[in-house]
Amino acid sequence: MAAISPYPPIVTYSHVALYTRISKDKYGNAETCFDQEAIGRRYSDRMWPGVPVVVYSDPDLSAFEDGVYRPGFEALKEAIGAGLVLHLWAVEQTRLERQEAPWFHLAALLDAAGIELLHTHRDGIVRVQDEVAGIKAVLAAAEVRKMKKRIADKFDAQAARGVPPGSRPYGYVHGRLDNGDRTYVIVPEQAEAIREAAGLVLDGWSLENIARRFRDRGLKGAHLVKVRDENGEVVTDESGRVRTRASEVTAAAIKGMVTSRAVAGINVRRGEEVGDGNWTPILDKAVWRQVRAKLAGGRKVTTVNGREYVISDKHRGRTPVRKYLLTGGTGVCGVCEAELVGSDKQLRNKSRGVYTVPYLFCHPKTGGKACVGIMALPTEEHVIAELFDEIKRRQDDKLIDDGAVGARREEITRALDDVDEQRKDLARMWALRQLNGVEWAEARAALDAEQYRLNGELRALPSPSQGRDATEILADWAVMTLDEQREVVRDYIDKVVIVRARPGLQRFDSDRVKIIWRKPLRARPGD
Template sequence: MKPQRAVLLLRISYRKPEEGEEEQAEGAERRRAEFSKGIGRQEEDGRALADRLGWKIVKVIPEDDTSAFKRRKIKLPDGSTALRTVRPGFRAALDGLASGEYDGLIADDLDRVARDPRDLEDLIDVVESRRPRIPVESVTGSLRLDNDANITMARVMVAVANKSSRDTSRRVTRKHEELAAEGKPPGGGYRGYGFSAVGHKPIEAEAQILREIAARILGDWDGWTADQRAAIDPEVGESLNSIAADLNRRKVPTVTGSPWRDRSVRSVVTKPSVAGLREYRGEIVGKAVWDAIVPQDRWEQVRARLAGRNRAVDLTLKRWLTGVLRCSNCGHQLIGWQGNNGPRYWCAKPHGGCGKIAVKAAFAEDEVSRQVLELLGQEDVLRRLRTVADTEVTDEARAELAADEEQLKVMAGMFARREITFNEYREGRAIIQQRIRESRALLTSRAPRVLRRLLAAADVADGWEALEPAGKREVVLALIPGYEVLPHDRSQGNRFDPGRLVPIEG
């Protein structure tokens, strides 16, 4: 009997721009049009085949921007992880065939259905689960599973297609590795904010915005009014939400035309390309051939400051132990919260916590302040901190950082000339980059600056009280990694027990 509830499976790959990228205007419409035409042609040809065969199609499943070859690490139902192609549309078609919702499958070609042998085997299992076998047809005739000979041929063709994809992937990967080692742009039809797609040259209007964003984050922008400047702590800088709101108010365009958000502001200013650095697979591999828009040392300060902000949920925080206290039950950060009995720190359920640990804010802050001042009252501790706060990075340390960066550049050149393998390059780069990270952490650390302000006061206790909430938090985290908050012992009534705050070992 000819299928009367067949499913038509369509697939085409089309990479969309990532956040901070924009497709060239002259290519965007063409790509979208080609994508639409490609899917349209497949559907038209599939329906024509169904008419010739006398099949009735009841469902069309388009897999747009979907690869049948690339695999991702996913969690399986048994809790283990494995590499699999991620194709919800294909899986929906299989489920429908297995359940009897569909009684046949049509596709344009075998490689539109599967380029991974495991996917083909899953389809074969479903097809052979019924007697007679579930009919499968393709426009090109390359996909038939009605007998063992056709199944064997399909297996061979998918194996060949898989090898072809692997060969292409290897060549493309090798080319990108070479471009990265030479510091050249990766190419393609998309561009990052601040740079042209062709030649990767800085676009001055966007470069000015990037430098402005960096200055606002670092707290030294000269575009603030006197009132705005007075309201911003230079040690904290302006919030990303505030920057995004101002850029939207001024109608500063993004590369995609969508409004600015805190995430897009962060994304465009933290990309290594902005500092004239070449990144490959999430790692900086050396200097780029293009000029930096934001100087590297300043860009590193921006990254360090934004990393420090991750400890807090609010840059204008009142509850300065946010990011310092951790739940002893689930390990989640306690955050400032307005409860029925006043301010408290809570392992907030709405933010992913367990909701089981809370402590009154005033009690916790008073106790941590007492411990900090007690620690700073110890002469040997105070002496060591003053040494750290007053010691500048030596010329020798700067020279070591420069030497490490130069060594990375030399190694990249050796790899580009194929004097060393990629594994040798990667192993050596990992060692050098660890030294570079340690040096940069020393250069961009905020703790010495906060301590300098505190220790410069005639009286440390007065200096502590004069600190902004964010400064207090930084001092605490410079001295103690944080505190674990234990559950409240109800047998003691409502009395606060300082023993609930257990310092986390550094």
């Protein structure tokens, strides 16, 4: 039997539709889509001999959670709506839908298409508009809710014992304690990288500069990515398996590795801290708190020409909407010198099919003649990397005397720990009904205000390190607004010129990007 395609079938003829779906448990026990297809084909040959069969499959896509997009199921509904499905088969009713409301929507669609019966292997022939089918849908949905509750209770109990979640943070691998509980085991090389990155953040290094330093040393990320050739196609080995490689270390990865609660030994359940984990921390909590405060807080930034602006607290905890950094006059065509504009463009290749990417164009609306075009994201990444290097070259190192601030840093850290303990005490008092709702809300607000004040003071303290790479302007690049990022770019760059692509080259070419730098306001040492 041929391998199951990850893409929905496209047919224009009347047929018998077989729907298969499976979600494997953690032990791999499951009835595969191949098994279901074989059962369905035998049934179809017996019931409707000679009628074409089309298989709609969603291997390893669950209907257990709400909102899961199943391409095979969506293609099946389109075929039903188009009147192409003569008969429908599934191994059981719940393979199609486990939730009551979506089942009734599907039943209405089948009824409108004249399909009164759902043929199944385990449930027999189901009349889709019959009360029995509706009752089965309601019972299946109730069982799903009970199962979710049982699983949630199990994970809550494990989290209370310090058992980590199933995800694997950078710096650790999964392990087991003597009692069988899951835990994290430190990976020495990755843990040392986390400690070094935390120190560099406190020294004022930008996240991209830290990432470049690690890449130059050959350090790789913790996850695997698909290997692609120069045309962007996925590479496979002789047996047809997709080849993978270790991921690259990026600025976003650096931020994630030093701000993760796991590296401070803090266990998290449903987004809330539930206490210390059963593993060894990589970063001391005091250092971890100051790193997070450094990266997340508002502060004043001074540009190279002396202008100042504030990276405010309104940017904390959100990712700016991705726009075009090099539009507005910075990016220009290397042929006609017109300003570049940004827009989405559809591309196509064999492995990904048709997909959309942000693109920079020489466009007639800005006086261009459609001379050049280039993918926006890799272009911006290249320009940002060069910008970071230039800023580093132009600025002198500064020395900071830590002096007596270390004692104050420890006091603030202890105070923040006290706030966390008070918050836990409030939660216990609320659970025991020792506080009413108004009292709890007022006490919680007071603790939030105190935590905000302490974090602000912690951010203002100088780094405990003596050496500082003066890249303050870019240390919080990831939380700047687009206008703030453009302000930095304009302070250093006059134009980014995009020249024409080399014929036949189907990948990003950094040689096409020519950066024209503004003259430094003060000469570099030795110039």
